Every structure is written in C-alpha cells, then in structure tokens.
Amino acid sequence: xxxxxxxxRIHGGFRLEGEVFAGGGKNAALAILSAxxxxxxxxxxxxxxxxxDIFAMRDILQVLGAKVEFSKNVMRIEARTLRAHAxxxxxxxxxxxxxxxxxxxxxxxxxxxxxxxxxxxxxxRLMDQHIKGFEALGxxxxxxxxxISVKASSLRGSVxxxxxxxxxxxxxxxxAAVLAAGSTEIVNAxxxxxxxxxANFLNAMGASVRGAGTDTIRIKGVPKLHGCSYAVIPDQIxxxxxxxxxxxxxxxxxxxxxxxxxxEALTAKLLEIGVRVDDTxxxxxxxxxxxxxxxxxxxxxxxxxxxxxxxxxQPMTALLSVADGVSVIQETIFESRFRHLEELxxxxxxxxxxxxxxxxxxxxxxxxCPVTATDLRAGAALVIAGLMAQGVTEVHDIxxxxxxxxxxxRKLNALGAKIERLERIxxxxxxxxx
Ligand code: EPU
Numbered sequence: 047x048x049x050x051x052x053x054x055r056i057h058g059g060f061r062l063e064g065e066v067f068a069g070g071g072k073n074a075a076l077a078i079l080s081a082x083x084x085x086x087x088x089x090x091x092x093x094x095x096x097x098x099d100i101f102a103m104r105d106i107l108q109v110l111g112a113k114v115e116f117s118k119n120v121m122r123i124e125a126r127t128l129r130a131h132a133x134x135x136x137x138x139x140x141x142x143x144x145x146x147x148x149x150x151x152x153x154x155x156x157x158x159x160x161x162x163x164x165x166x167x168x169x170x171r172l173m174d175q176h177i178k179g180f181e182a183l184g185x186x187x188x189x190x191x192x193x194i195s196v197k198a199s200s201l202r203g204s205v206x207x208x209x210x211x212x213x214x215x216x217x218x219x220x221x222a223a224v225l226a227a228g229s230t231e232i233v234n235a236x237x238x239x240x241x242x243x244x245a246n247f248l249n250a251m252g253a254s255v256r257g258a259g260t261d262t263i264r265i266k267g268v269p270k271l272h273g274c275s276y277a278v279i280p281d282q283i284x285x286x287x288x289x290x291x292x293x294x295x296x297x298x299x300x301x302x303x304x305x306x307x308x309x310e311a312l313t314a315k316l317l318e319i320g321v322r323v324d325d326t327x328x329x330x331x332x333x334x335x336x337x338x339x340x341x342x343x344x345x346x347x348x349x350x351x352x353x354x355x356x357x358x359x360q361p362m363t364a365l366l367s368v369a370d371g372v373s374v375i376q377e378t379i380f381e382s383r384f385r386h387l388e389e390l391x392x393x394x395x396x397x398x399x400x401x402x403x404x405x406x407x408x409x410x411x412x413x414x415c416p417v418t419a420t421d422l423r424a425g426a427a428l429v430i431a432g433l434m435a436q437g438v439t440e441v442h443d444i445x446x447x448x449x450x451x452x453x454x455x456r457k458l459n460a461l462g463a464k465i466e467r468l469e470r471i472x473x474x475x476x477x478x479x480x
Contacts, residue, residue, distance in 0.1 A: 050469045054441040054455055056432030057464040058414050062297035064461045066288060068280040068304040069095040070119065072450050074240035075278045076143035077217045078247045079103045080150040082123040083112060084225060085251055087273030091121045094278060098449045102140040106133055106147060124273075125154075132159035138193070141449070145176065145194075145214065149221030152185055152196045161193035167382065167421060175212045179219030182206045183226050196222075203228030203267050211236045211350045216263070217244055224253040226267040235263045238351040239308045243279045250274040282308045284451060285333065286358040287426045289313075291458060292335040293321040294365045294434045299461055302332045309333060311354040315362065318344045319369060343371030343408055348379050360386050360427035367395035368434060369408035377402045386424035389417040390431055393439065414439035422450045429454060433463055 070093035080103070082089040094100055096119060104121065107114050111129035115122045131151050138144040138161040151158025173194065177187045182205070185198040203226050206219050216236040223230035235241070237259050245258030251274050254266035285304040292299035293316055306313070306325050313323045313333075319341040324334045343366065348356040356379040366373040367390055377383045384404050387397045392415055396407040414437035419425030425447035432439030441447075444467075447454055455465035 048471050050471055051442065052444055052467055052469050054429065054432070054444055055466045055468055056414070056429065056435075056439045056441065058432055058435035058437060058439060060295065060433070060462050060464050062292045062295045062299050062433070062458065062461040062463060065300045065302055066457050066461055067302050068285045068288070069452050070278040071240055071243065071281040072097060072099060072283070073143075073213070073238070074243040075100055076103060076141070077146055077240060077244040078276065078278060079107065079121065079123070080143070080146035081221055081244060081247060081251070083107065083110060083125040083128065083147075083150050084153050084221070084248075085271040085273055086126045088122060088124045089251070089273050090275040091123065092119065092275065092277040094119050094121055095281065095284075095452045097452050098445070099141045099143065102137060103143065106137045106144060109134055109137065110147070110151075128155060131155050131157050133161065135161045138162070142171070142214070145173065146217060146221060148176065148180070148194060148196050149218035152180060152198060152201065152222045153225045156199070156201065157195070157197040159193060159195045171380075173214075175208050175210065175215035176218045178208070179206045179215055179232070180222055183219070183222050183230065185222070201226035203230040203265070205231045205233065208232065208234040210234070211261075213238050213241065216241055220244060220248065220255065220263065220265065223265045224248050224255065224267065224271065225269070228267055230265040230267070232263040232265075234261060236350060237261070239279060239282055239305070247274075247276045250276050280304050280331070283355065283357045283423070285309060286312045286355070287361050287430070287451070288457070289316065289323070289333065289335050290358070290361045290365050291430050291433055292461075293337040293341065294430050295463075296338045297461070298334075298336045300332055300334045302330070304333045305331055306333050311352060312358055312362070315344055315346055315354065318342070319366075341365060341369045343369045343373040345374045347376035350379070356380055356383060357423050359383060360423040361430050363387065363404060363406060364390060364427040364430040364434075366406050366408065367397070367431065368411060369406070371408055373406040373408070375404045375406065377404070385420040386427045389420070389424070389428055392417060393431055393435055395431075411436050413437055416440040416442065419443045419446045422446045426451065426454070429458070429465070432465075433458070
C-alpha cells in the first residue's frame with residue numbers, strides 16, 4: 047500500500063530578518079486542556095497553538111464527553127457530564143500528555159484509565175513519580191500491560207516528595223489534588239513556566255495553588271471549581287527555536303509576544319557564543335536576536351528549569367555544529383536525546399557521543415542532504431541545520447515537527463527562509479506513536 051508523506055525542502059543560506067510572533071505554549075496548553083474537565087462549567091482557553099498534539103487533546107476531551115469547539119487558537123470546553131473515564135488506546139498513543147487525564151479524571155470522578163502514553167522516544171520516561179503522587183493522595187493505582195488505572199473512594203491532601211522534579215508528575219499531582227479534601231504539598235516540584243501557567247489557570251477556576259515556580263507547591267483542596275477564560279503563555283521552546291534559527295543564519299529577528307524571563311538560560315549561552323540578545327527596551331514582551339559571523343564554541347548541560355532546557359539542546363547542538371571550536375554538551379534529563387546527531391553527521395557535522403555527553407567539533411559549514419526527524423525537537427534541529435547548510439536539505443518524518451510547531455515553515459519563510467512543504471508517495475509505514 048502507498049501513502050502520502052509530507053516533507054520539508056529547505057534551500058539553505060538565507061538570512062532571517064524581520065518580526066515574528068511567538069505562539070501559545072504547547073506544554074502549558076496540554077496541562078491546561080486536561081484541567082478543563084475539573085469543572086462542569088465552560089472554560090475558554092485562548093492562545094492555543096494549532097498543532098497535532100492539541101488536536102489530539104481535543105479528540106480525547108470529546109471522547110470523555112466534553113462539548114468542545116476549537117477554532118482560531120481558541121478552545122471552548124464544557125465538561126458538564128463525563129460519559130467515559132478511559133482514554134482510548136489510539137488517542138493515548140498519540141501523545142505523552144494523554145496521561146494528564148489520569149490526574150484530571152481522578153480529581154473529577156475519582157477514577158481514570160489511560161493506556162501507556164506515546165511521546166517522543168527520547169528516553170525511558172518512567173511514571174513512578176506520578177504514581178507516587180496519586181497514591182499519596184489515597185488513590186489505588188493498578189498497572190498492567192494495557193496501561194494505568196487509578197481509583198479512589200475519596201482523595202485526601204498529603205505531602206508528596208518527588209525524587210526528581212518531574213514536570214509530568216508535578217502536573218498530574220496538582221490535577222488530582224485541587225479537589226482533594228485538605229492540603230497537599232508537592233516537595234521538589236518542577237518549576238517550569240508551564241507548571242506556573244497551570245497553577246494560574248487552576249486558580250482562575252477557583253483553586254488554591256500557591257508556590258508554583260518554587261520547589262514547594264502548596265494546594266488547599268476546594269469542593270468545586272468553576273469555568274473561566276484563560277490565555278496560555280507564549281511557547282518557551284518555540285521562542286527558543288526561533289532565537290537559535292535567527293542566530294544560525296546571521297539574522298536580525300524580533301520575536302514579539304515572547305517572555306525574556308523564560309529564556310534566560312538560552313540567552314546566557316547565545317551571549318557566550320557571540321550572539322546579541324536584547325529586549326526592545328519598550329517594556330513590551332519581545333526579544334531581538336542579532337548575529338553575524340561564526341558562533342564561538344560553548345559547553346552546557348541540560349537541567350530542569352531554570353537550567354538549560356533539554357528541549358532546546360537539539361536545536362542548539364545544530365547551531366554549535368558550525369561553531370568555531372569544540373563544544374561539550376551533557377544531556378542530563380533524557381538518555382536518548384542525541385539521535386539527531388546521526389542525521390547532522392550526514393550533513394557534515396562532526397560529533398562523538400559517549401553516554402550522555404556529546405563532543406561537537408565545529409565545522410566550517412554543513413551540506414544539505416535528505417535527513418529524517420526522529421522526534422519533535424530533533425526535527426526542529428534539522429530544520430535549523432537546513433537553514434545554515436549549503437544547498438538543499440530535505441527533512442522527512444515531519445509529523446513529529448507538526449506535533450509541536452504551528453507550520454514551522456510559514457513563520458521561517460515570513461522571515462526570509464526558503465522552505466517548501468511537499469508531498470511524496472511512498473510505501474505505507476506504521477508510524478510510531480508520539
Ligand atoms: N521521570 C522518572 N519518573 C517519573 C517521571 C519522570 O524517572 O515518574 C524521569 C524521566 O524519565 C526523565 C526525567 O524524569 O528522565 C524528566 O521527566 P519529566 O517528567 O520532567 O518530563 P515529561 O513530563 O515526560 C515534559 C515535557 C517534555 C520536556 C520535559 C522536560 C510535556 C508534555 N512534555 O516531559 O517536552 O522535555 O518535560 O522539560 O510537557 C517536548 O516538548 O519536546 C518534550 C519532550
């Protein structure tokens with residue numbers, strides 16, 4: 047059987063210049079959309095990116111029984127009654143964040159079933175800390191080969207010590223705890239901007255969540271939540287990807303609607319390699335990137351927020367593949383997040399990878415060739431490599447990229463890139479869930 051496969055053809059060597067708007071945050075939106083089932087009332091969520099992960103969340107909300115309308119970056123969700131407490135296999139496998147429905151269903155109906163979620167194959171991605179959170183609140187958790195079930199006769203606030211500041215476990219515990227009786231403390235919580243955004247959304251629904259963005263989140267359970275309107279924060283990772291793309295092409299780009307405070311770890315590294323990063327000085331939320339000449343080499347390691355985000359490691363290593371000198375990068379969050387280097391090597395990049403450390407010997411230039419995205423941010427890294435490369439690069443398996451970037455080529459082309467979205471007919475392959 048044959049199927050159509052979309053791919054990107056990138057003509058390298060064009061400088062990015064001009065203004066672009068940052069889209070709404072994918073990872074914030076995923077948490078917030080699942081939280082919308084914690085109330086029977088209407089929630090209106092604005093500034094959503096129109097990407098495949100969000101379409102999958104819409105489909106899950108509908109299967110669970112919520113009334114959902116989604117157009118022009120706004121989703122209206124009314125979960126007056128829920129008719130199911132299980133997320134179907136096919137939808138759960140589409141994205142990692144399907145597992146947020148464990149916490150949200152537990153909070154709303156005291157039971158939920160979610161098959162093991164999909165998500166990028168970037169590491170083992172365990173769920174023990176999520177389970178620890180649910181159990182601390184009094185839920186019974188059953189795992190079998192099909193997935194995870196959670197059930198509670200009643201949920202009681204508790205202290206949850208996370209062994210690691212997991213983003214997903216922090217969010218899932220928050221979702222389950224907001225309607226629990228009594229107080230919950232999540233200690234060693236994740237501090238990512240999307241966790242703070244979820245807390246702000248829950249508070250707008252009438253929850254009492256304090257301390258999000260610090261190591262300890264304190265939640266006082268309330269009996270009921272109400273509907274609200276809420277606009278999702280700008281996407282930290284899309285913003286970072288655009289910053290790196292601008293730097294990679296010797297560009298001059300103003301990213302409007304971006305929050306400089308969320309970008310400090312990346313900004314510090316870009317400054318170190320010789321890229322100018324400024325806000326406009328007008329008090330508006332924006333970031334200007336200016337770069338010329340070859341970037342200098344730099345070392346960094348990925349860490350939970352406010353450290354250097356693992357999601358920007360792949361785009362940044364693409365940029366450093368042409369830096370002047372040798373860069374050493376340590377990936378501390380996900381053990382398999384250097385697979386894009388194999389593809390970059392085919393473009394002329396020089397790398398060695400041992401365990402979780404990549405050594406990048408900067409080359410003068412990359413050369414375009416066909417490459418394949420192995421996950422979402424690997425795809426973004428290959429697009430950046432294509433922008434810098436001499437000649438034509440074709441990026442395949444762009445369904446990964448479409449999960450997290452709203453038509454990446456449109457934004458880049460508006461800045462002067464030359465990227466075509468094309469289709470080819472090829473043999474049918476069963477795509478791995480993401
Ligand atoms: N971990 C455990 N046990 C757990 C949970 C996590 O050992 O119970 C480990 C993981 O295996 C991993 C580390 O802890 O090694 C961090 O995992 P975390 O739970 O923080 O990540 P996540 O919730 O699975 C979210 C984002 C990722 C982003 C990471 C880190 C969403 C939907 N996903 O994943 O985003 O890389 O946090 O910041 O928010 C992406 O957008 O491309 C993406 C992969």
